[in-house]
Amino acid sequence: MTAKQITKAKNIISRRVGEETVVIKDDGLSLYILNKTAAFIWDMCDGQFDIDEMVVKICERFEVTPEEASEDVKKILKVLTKMGIIK
Amino acid sequence: MLQAELREESRTLMRKPREQEQKKLPEVNSIRLQIGDVCCAFQFNDDDVYNRLREYYSVFLTDNEPDIIMELEGLDRLNAEDLGKAISRTKYIHDGKNNFETSSKIMSGRYNLLSRFIKITGEKKLVDPQSKLNHLNRMVSLAYYTACKVKYGEPYPAMLVHGCGILRNGHALIFTGPSGAGKTTLAGLCGEQDGEVINDEMVLVSRPDAANKSVTVRSSPILGTFPCQRRVTAPLHSILLLKQGEKTSSRRLNKTEDYLRVMRQIITPAYIGQMNKRAIITLIADFSVEIISSIPVFELEFNLDKESLWKTVAEVEGTPHKEVKS
Numbered sequence: 146m147t148a149k150q151i152t153k154a155k156n157i158i159s160r161r162v163g164e165e166t167v168v169i170k171d172d173g174l175s176l177y178i179l180n181k182t183a184a185f186i187w188d189m190c191d192g193q194f195d196i197d198e199m200v201v202k203i204c205e206r207f208e209v210t211p212e213e214a215s216e217d218v219k220k221i222l223k224v225l226t227k228m229g230i231i232k
Numbered sequence: 233m234l235q236a237e238l239r240e241e242s243r244t245l246m247r248k249p250r251e252q253e254q255k256k257l258p259e260v261n262s263i264r265l266q267i268g269d270v271c272c273a274f275q276f277n278d279d280d281v282y283n284r285l286r287e288y289y290s291v292f293l294t295d296n297e298p299d300i301i302m303e304l305e306g307l308d309r310l311n312a313e314d315l316g317k318a319i320s321r322t323k324y325i326h327d328g329k330n331n332f333e334t335s336s337k338i339m340s341g342r343y344n345l346l347s348r349f350i351k352i353t354g355e356k357k358l359v360d361p362q363s364k365l366n367h368l369n370r371m372v373s374l375a376y377y378t379a380c381k382v383k384y385g386e387p388y389p390a391m392l393v394h395g396c397g398i399l400r401n402g403h404a405l406i407f408t409g410p411s412g413a414g415k416t417t418l419a420g421l422c423g424e425q426d427g428e429v430i431n432d433e434m435v436l437v438s439r440p441d442a443a444n445k446s447v448t449v450r451s452s453p454i455l456g457t458f459p460c461q462r463r464v465t466a467p468l469h470s471i472l473l474l475k476q477g478e479k480t481s482s483r484r485l486n487k488t489e490d491y492l493r494v495m496r497q498i499i500t501p502a503y504i505g506q507m508n509k510r511a512i513i514t515l516i517a518d519f520s521v522e523i524i525s526s527i528p529v530f531e532l533e534f535n536l537d538k539e540s541l542w543k544t545v546a547e548v549e550g551t552p553h554k555e556v557k558s
Contacts, residue, residue: 158510158513158517160518160520161521162490162491162524163486163487163488167492167517169513173512178488
């Protein structure tokens with residue numbers, strides 16, 4: 146996954162519910178719940194942020210070191226990719 | 233600190249009402265049902281079935297101009313046993329040109345949304361209230377959403393929600409949950425002093441009012457075990473998600489849990505010929521957000537003790553509970 150290439154899949158519908166985000170595949174068969182942190186990263190999956198920029202944003206929002214943020218961003222992006230909801 | 237939790241759930245989100253049917257006939261055998269803000273006309277070619285349907289839906293009859301006309305031509309080719317077998321293997325096949333048929337040959341039809349007309353030909357037992365194999369609830373649901381589509385477009389002003397509606401203290405409560413959660417059981421525990429059962433199967437729930445977020449519940453002609461005595465319209469107080477247990481108590485859930493559990497009880501808002509699942513899921517997703525943002529949702533665990541049940545419901549309502557004399 147390289148810079149500016151992280152985007153949401155087209156076959157999903159997402160809605161913010163409280164602090165979490167519910168992501169539904171449009172076949173109606175799969176549903177995922179993203180907690181506050183995952184939802185924050187999810188919101189940045191619009192083709193405008195690369196991983197480094199996401200890490201910066203995470204550090205601005207949460208009290209974490211760049212190393213912790215980087216590790217989490219990579220981990221979450223990997224999971225979201227595996228779910229098939231980002232590409 | 234940034235431990236992200238990602239929960240995955242693979243479940244079917246789209247709940248379908250029972251099933252579907254058809255017939256045809258002269259205008260004289262026509263009934264018009266008022267379903268929320270739309271009127272659906274059904275025409276039949278069988279006098280006996282027509283009369284039974286007229287009685288079955290008597291509470292919802294109207295003289296209003298129909299928004300959709302469904303002409304049903306009943307055939308009597310299969311006995312109940314053969315029809316039951318055929319239903320179990322039925323798949324709907326659309327040709328993409330406003331025609332459909334079923335793999336089991338028990339039903340076929342055509343439709344034209346511009347002229348607001350649906351013609352269905354099929355086994356008569358599918359629309360006979362006396363038949364255990366009837367698919368009336370699905371037929372009415374299909375007619376309702378089709379009428380909404382042609383009259384309003386999307387989103388619809390109200391959606392069908394799988395739940396038991398009870399009128400109490402001038403407002404409505406919706407008790408909902410998956411099949412077997414206890415909706416009909418709860419309706420059976422509702423005595424005259426506890427409230428009035430609006431419908432133990434399905435109610436119409438409006439989208440929240442833009443100004444004050446109020447939501448309205450109305451009776452629907454999608455009937456369960458309890459007969460519908462009259463048409464009711466009432467403001468929705470709260471939604472209670474049923475869970476049968478050892479004790480009776482209520483509790484609030486987090487918003488996500490509210491959302492997921494309410495969403496699964498919304499009847500698939502599909503009009504005839506609707507094959508765009510994304511549009512359907514979008515309607516459900518948006519409606520669910522609107523509802524849980526406007527109306528409190530509780531989980532109600534209950535046993536069969538009537539007294540503690542209605543006492544707990546009264547606590548949810550925030551109104552004093554009247555002691556019941558046995």
